[in-house]
Amino acid sequence: MARTEPVSDWTSDFDVLDESYVRDPFPRWDELRRVCPIARTDRRGRAWLPTTYADVTALAKDVEHFSSSNTSVIDSVEEDENPILTYGLPPITSDPPLHTWTRRLLLPWFSHARVATYEPMTRALCGSLIDAHLEAGRADAAAEYAQQIPVRVIGAILGIPEELADTFTGWVRDVLEFADDPQRVERGMLGIGYYLWDRINERRTVDGDDLLTYLLHTDVEGEPVDDMAILGMAILTMIAGIDTTWSAIGSSLWHLATHDNDRQRLVTEPELMDTAVEELLRAYAPVTMARAVTADIEFNGCPMKKGDKLLLNFPAANRDPSVFDHADEVRIDRQENRHVAFGSGIHRCAGSNLARMELRVALEEWLQRVPVFHLADSADVLWAGGQVRGPRKLDVVFA
Numbered sequence: 001m002a003r004t005e006p007v008s009d010w011t012s013d014f015d016v017l018d019e020s021y022v023r024d025p026f027p028r029w030d031e032l033r034r035v036c037p038i039a040r041t042d043r044r045g046r047a048w049l050p051t052t053y054a055d056v057t058a059l060a061k062d063v064e065h066f067s068s069s070n071t072s073v074i075d076s077v078e079e080d081e082n083p084i085l086t087y088g089l090p091p092i093t094s095d096p097p098l099h100t101w102t103r104r105l106l107l108p109w110f111s112h113a114r115v116a117t118y119e120p121m122t123r124a125l126c127g128s129l130i131d132a133h134l135e136a137g138r139a140d141a142a143a144e145y146a147q148q149i150p151v152r153v154i155g156a157i158l159g160i161p162e163e164l165a166d167t168f169t170g171w172v173r174d175v176l177e178f179a180d181d182p183q184r185v186e187r188g189m190l191g192i193g194y195y196l197w198d199r200i201n202e203r204r205t206v207d208g209d210d211l212l213t214y215l216l217h218t219d220v221e222g223e224p225v226d227d228m229a230i231l232g233m234a235i236l237t238m239i240a241g242i243d244t245t246w247s248a249i250g251s252s253l254w255h256l257a258t259h260d261n262d263r264q265r266l267v268t269e270p271e272l273m274d275t276a277v278e279e280l281l282r283a284y285a286p287v288t289m290a291r292a293v294t295a296d297i298e299f300n301g302c303p304m305k306k307g308d309k310l311l312l313n314f315p316a317a318n319r320d321p322s323v324f325d326h327a328d329e330v331r332i333d334r335q336e337n338r339h340v341a342f343g344s345g346i347h348r349c350a351g352s353n354l355a356r357m358e359l360r361v362a363l364e365e366w367l368q369r370v371p372v373f374h375l376a377d378s379a380d381v382l383w384a385g386g387q388v389r390g391p392r393k394l395d396v397v398f399a
């Protein structure tokens with residue numbers, strides 16, 4: 001990740017890629033909420049960073065002044081530099097009306113009922129991933145476990161062979177984790193784009209029970225869906241479902257490796273798994289999204305200008321003590337938990353059922369085989385941040 005000058009004033013010159021912020025952003029948000037709830041910066045373009053639940057959710061719902069035409073926290077490629085993806089990556093990078101019908105096409109693929117059909121393969125996959133490390137008694141829970149799961153599950157939905165899982169993981173990391181390196185972003189986007197384009201073309205003539213085939217053979221108000229809209233939706237499904245979910249699984253395992261009480265309770269009281277999953281999503285929400293300010297507007301005293309970037313800081317909203325009792329404590333039996341890890345408003349995550357299932361199954365299968373584990377060396381944990389925060393290296397020792 002490109003480094004910039006150290007930050008001396010977080011209220012007017014924040015840097016989401018600052019190393020200490022990526023590792024531990026929580027005290028920063030607590031401080032900002034007290035002294036300057038919407039921080040700003042001119043680094044990598046002018047941007048605003050709200051930190052309260054009320055501001056983040058209000059801003060997320062104002063689609064008139066805050067457009068999804070650019071949702072990247074870190075810009076690498078100018079929007080109009082991409083002549084191929086004429087529809088962008090809908091629905092996430094679109095506003096209504098494009099947003100409305102593309103979202104409607106994707107939602108049924110992630111309904112409760114359909115997600116339930118992916119659970120047995122997810123469970124078998126998680127089991128086999130851990131089994132491979134039982135003899136050694138240790139594993140990198142981020143790279144060798146969490147990272148391996150979502151790419152294979154999404155791959156099955158899109159009809160992508162398992163042998164390509166590592167290639168796709170590399171491409172998705174290029175796009176999201178290395179967003180400040182234009183060459184890597186281009187490599188990732190072209191890799192995913194050309195691969196999916198070939199698969200789309202194959203499915204024009206061959207039948208299959210996968211999302212690409214469905215998009216090719218469905219219609220919207222009597223018209224077939226444009227090829228470039230299909231490609232955009234396919235790329236988004238790949239990108240949106242991988243880094244995000246593996247980061248949530250990795251952060252949850254980090255928490256359990258460093259909080260013996262919670263780990264022990266989940267082993268002896270497995271009925272707490274559902275509230276624990278919500279609480280871990282709240283406390284370690286991985287995703288921050290951006291918006292483009294569409295017209296000059298003053299929001300809570302902040303003079304936002306057309307073209308500024310707004311960062312929808314869902315992770316900070318989730319730690320707001322005015323909404324969550326003891327917000328900085330993880331309480332795996334928390335009953336009231338209206339967290340916004342999956343966003344808020346019309347762009348709320350379309351894959352949240354799938355993400356929840358993967359997180360629950362990944363933790364259940366892990367704890368069943370490895371009920372006791374701890375960090376090999378706390379200084380050796382490596383975090384990634386920016387758009388998606390989560391551990392990238394998480395060596396743990398079993399028992």
Ligand code: HEM
Pocket residue numbers: 060068071091092093103106110154236237238240241242244245248285286287289290312314340341342343344346347348349350351352354355356
């Ligand atoms: C723990 C894992 C996940 C988290 C934390 C997460 C978070 C989010 C957030 C915060 C948004 C809102 C974006 C915005 O407001 O601009 C979003 C949108 C979206 N997510 Fe997820 N996501 C996760 C997993 C997934 C999975 C597994 C999929 C499945 C492919 C998925 C597909 C989508 C799609 C398609 C959208 C766009 C929805 C729209 O624009 O209407 N996500 N996600």
